[in-house]
Amino acid sequence: MKANIHIGLIIIVFLWMSSGFGQSQKPFENLVSKTNEYLERYSKLSPFGADEFISLEKSGLPNDEIENIKEHFEEYDGYSKDSISKFNLLLKFQDLIVENITTIISHIKFQDVKIEELIHQNLDLSIVVSDDRKLFNFSLDEKTDGSYKSRISITYYTVDPTPPSRKSKDDPEIINQHHVFKGDGFHGIYSIETEEGTKYVLTGYVRGCSNCFETNIMLVSLKNGVFEQDFSYSVNSRSWEESVRYSPKNKIISVDYVTDDLTTNCDCSNHAKLNKEQDSDLGDKEYEPTAKRCHCTFKFNGLNFELVQGK
Numbered sequence: 001m002k003a004n005i006h007i008g009l010i011i012i013v014f015l016w017m018s019s020g021f022g023q024s025q026k027p028f029e030n031l032v033s034k035t036n037e038y039l040e041r042y043s044k045l046s047p048f049g050a051d052e053f054i055s056l057e058k059s060g061l062p063n064d065e066i067e068n069i070k071e072h073f074e075e076y077d078g079y080s081k082d083s084i085s086k087f088n089l090l091l092k093f094q095d096l097i098v099e100n101i102t103t104i105i106s107h108i109k110f111q112d113v114k115i116e117e118l119i120h121q122n123l124d125l126s127i128v129v130s131d132d133r134k135l136f137n138f139s140l141d142e143k144t145d146g147s148y149k150s151r152i153s154i155t156y157y158t159v160d161p162t163p164p165s166r167k168s169k170d171d172p173e174i175i176n177q178h179h180v181f182k183g184d185g186f187h188g189i190y191s192i193e194t195e196e197g198t199k200y201v202l203t204g205y206v207r208g209c210s211n212c213f214e215t216n217i218m219l220v221s222l223k224n225g226v227f228e229q230d231f232s233y234s235v236n237s238r239s240w241e242e243s244v245r246y247s248p249k250n251k252i253i254s255v256d257y258v259t260d261d262l263t264t265n266c267d268c269s270n271h272a273k274l275n276k277e278q279d280s281d282l283g284d285k286e287y288e289p290t291a292k293r294c295h296c297t298f299k300f301n302g303l304n305f306e307l308v309q310g311k
Contacts (some may be wrong), residue, residue: 139153
């Protein structure tokens with residue numbers, strides 16, 4: 001009799017655990033599915049022609065969003081009782097995507113999956129993951145109508161117990177875990193093991209205007225629970241071909257550019273170090289029409305990058 005009771009209890013516990021797992025997993029899968037749906041709709045929206053209106057019923061917005069707009073449409077510009085401007089629709093989907101991403105990274109299932117394989121990446125969304133899978137960056141094209149191609153960036157360090165979040169339901173600004181990650185996102189994240197602990201190399205790129213291109217790199221390390229820059233370098237150029245490149249295999253940074261009115265002189269300084277020392281002696285010099293070709297090579301010495309070649 002006791003054996004039957006024990007078997008019955010085991011079956012009940014198993015069914016309860018299975019049910020609990022299914023209920024917790026289903027919302028995560030739904031979050032991913034909805035995020036992909038929102039990204040698909042977002043990809044078809046443009047900041048141009050933003051004053052045009054589209055029917056709420058054809059907007060693709062969730063029902064609760066539509067009902068909320070209908071209830072409060074008189075309180076904001078860009079809404080009517082049954083339509084929404086294309087610009088406001090773009091912002092709505094932007095908010096939905098960001099809200100879902102911050103919810104996904106906070107989910108208990110997040111570290112059990114390869115999120116970069118589940119969420120659809122395109123020109124609008126980029127997901128970059130460090131090789132140790134502890135540092136993640138999600139960056140979304142902000143789709144402004146200017147030549148500056150800004151991106152909404154969310155960087156998540158999984159060891160930190162407090163994931164990035166939005167300020168509030170009405171304020172989509174991202175509260176990142178660490179100020180050093182503020183910017184337009186990253187194209188690569190690489191871990192380096194050192195005697196001071198794991199450090200990360202982050203590379204990035206942004207188009208600041210029609211003919212303004214920046215490539216950047218920084219080395220960060222965790223100090224008293226906060227990431228700080230140990231090394232940073234960036235090149236601003238009129239040519240997209242000039243760049244900062246990193247070889248994770250050799251742990252070497254190569255910099256090549258030709259001076260112009262954006263970067264007027266050759267400079268192979270570690271700008272993170274300069275910022276700490278508040279050294280401003282290397283301000284921009286007056287641009288000389290005769291362009292110079294500049295090159296810098298930095299090699300990792302076990303703790304930081306040091307200059308081994310510069311001209």
